[in-house]
Amino acid sequence: MTVKLPSLSSPDDSGKALRKVLRIPRVLVFITFAVVAGTFDSFIIYYMFWFLEELAEETNSVAKIKLIEGVVVAAQSFIGELVFFFFSGKIIKRWGYGTTITFCLFCYSVRLVLISFIQHPWHLVFIEGIMQGPTYALCYSAIVGYAAHVAPDGYSATVQGIVAGMDDGLGFALGSLVGGQLYNYSGGRGSFRVLSGFALAAAAAHALLFAFVTRNDKEKKQIEVPTPEVEKMLPQEQNLSSAIYRDTVVPLTDVNHKSGNR
Numbered sequence: 001m002t003v004k005l006p007s008l009s010s011p012d013d014s015g016k017a018l019r020k021v022l023r024i025p026r027v028l029v030f031i032t033f034a035v036v037a038g039t040f041d042s043f044i045i046y047y048m049f050w051f052l053e054e055l056a057e058e059t060n061s062v063a064k065i066k067l068i069e070g071v072v073v074a075a076q077s078f079i080g081e082l083v084f085f086f087f088s089g090k091i092i093k094r095w096g097y098g099t100t101i102t103f104c105l106f107c108y109s110v111r112l113v114l115i116s117f118i119q120h121p122w123h124l125v126f127i128e129g130i131m132q133g134p135t136y137a138l139c140y141s142a143i144v145g146y147a148a149h150v151a152p153d154g155y156s157a158t159v160q161g162i163v164a165g166m167d168d169g170l171g172f173a174l175g176s177l178v179g180g181q182l183y184n185y186s187g188g189r190g191s192f193r194v195l196s197g198f199a200l201a202a203a204a205a206h207a208l209l210f211a212f213v214t215r216n217d218k219e220k221k222q223i224e225v226p227t228p229e230v231e232k233m234l235p236q237e238q239n240l241s242s243a244i245y246r247d248t249v250v251p252l253t254d255v256n257h258k259s260g261n262r
Contacts, residue, residue, distance in 0.1 A: 017152035021159065025213045026098075027150055029206070030143075031166050033101060036202050037139050038171015040108045043179035043195055045172075048115065048124075051188035056121050068121045075125050080132030088141035097146045098210040102203050104139035109199035111135050116192035143167055 021027055049069055056065040084091075092100050111131035118124055143163055151159035182191045 018155045018158065021150050021152060021155075022162075024150070025216070026210075029209050029213060030097070030101070030146055031163060033105070033202065033206050034143050034163055034167045035171040035174070037101075037104065037108070037143070038167035038169075039175040039178070040112070040195065040199055041136060041167075042172040042175025043191075044112075044115075046176050047179055047183055047188070047191065050183070051115070051192070052121050052124060054188055055118065059120050061121050065121060068125070071125050072128050075129035076132040076136075079129040080134075081137040084133030084137035085141060088138050089145075091138060092142055092145060097142050097149070098206075098214075100138065100142045102207045102210065104135055104142065105199055105203035105206055107131060107134040107138075109196045109203060112192045112196035112199055116189045116196065140167075 022031075049072075052069065052072075053062075053065055056062045056068070061068070095103070111127065114127045114131065115124065118127065144160055147160040147163040148156050179191065179195075182194060186194060
């Protein structure tokens with residue numbers, strides 16, 4: 001007895017389309033700032049509760065600190081993440097990936113500086129309940145969605161894996177390493193304030209780079225006649241003018257490819 005399994009389609013270029021995607025300026029900008037976002041997430045995950053326990057000693061709240069930490073995690077999950085994971089698709093659809101990531105980086109700045117000013121461990125519950133959504137939940141949705149968005153046929157999981165590795169891998173490694181040194185040198189409040197400044201600078205840098213590559217791509221008019229290879233990279237359900245960030249832009253080596261074959 002034999003079972004016939006359906007054949008799965010795969011790209012004909014064996015990675016050429018993937019390499020082409022990874023050379024797109026907007027994709028490179030996106031991957032870079034995915035690492036930056038991962039760095040902020042890492043510092044918050046590894047050092048926020050450390051800072052909270054130090055604050056508990058200062059405010060005589062050590063007996064309740066584990067309860068407070070549990071409530072903080074519950075607020076993150078059931079308020080911030082639940083709401084923003086649910087509405088992330090609508091937000092990204094309205095703003096685009098580029099603007100969404102800029103907004104998330106700005107929210108990281110706000111979140112970090114608010115944490116640095118808390119005077120009692122219970123105050124963190126309100127901050128995390130509000131800020132976990134527009135930072136981690138919305139940013140991660142944009143990262144994963146954008147990775148799948150630009151992936152060529154058959155490479156969706158691969159591209160998402162690369163981006164997740166840059167965010168959760170390299171970003172987390174940098175956050176724990178640099179964050180540890182910063183915490184040792186500046187203390188809890190100082191570290192959160194310094195990283196808040198970096199997050200604000202990252203938001204501004206991303207906004208400027210996004211505007212630059214958008215203008216540069218439009219000036220070069222790179223999407224006039226896409227080749228069949230490029231068409232495989234583009235989402236079929238969207239127009240060329242709104243695919244990646246706000247436009248899908250792939251350098252074309254021969255814009256007359258199609259017209260010459262007609």
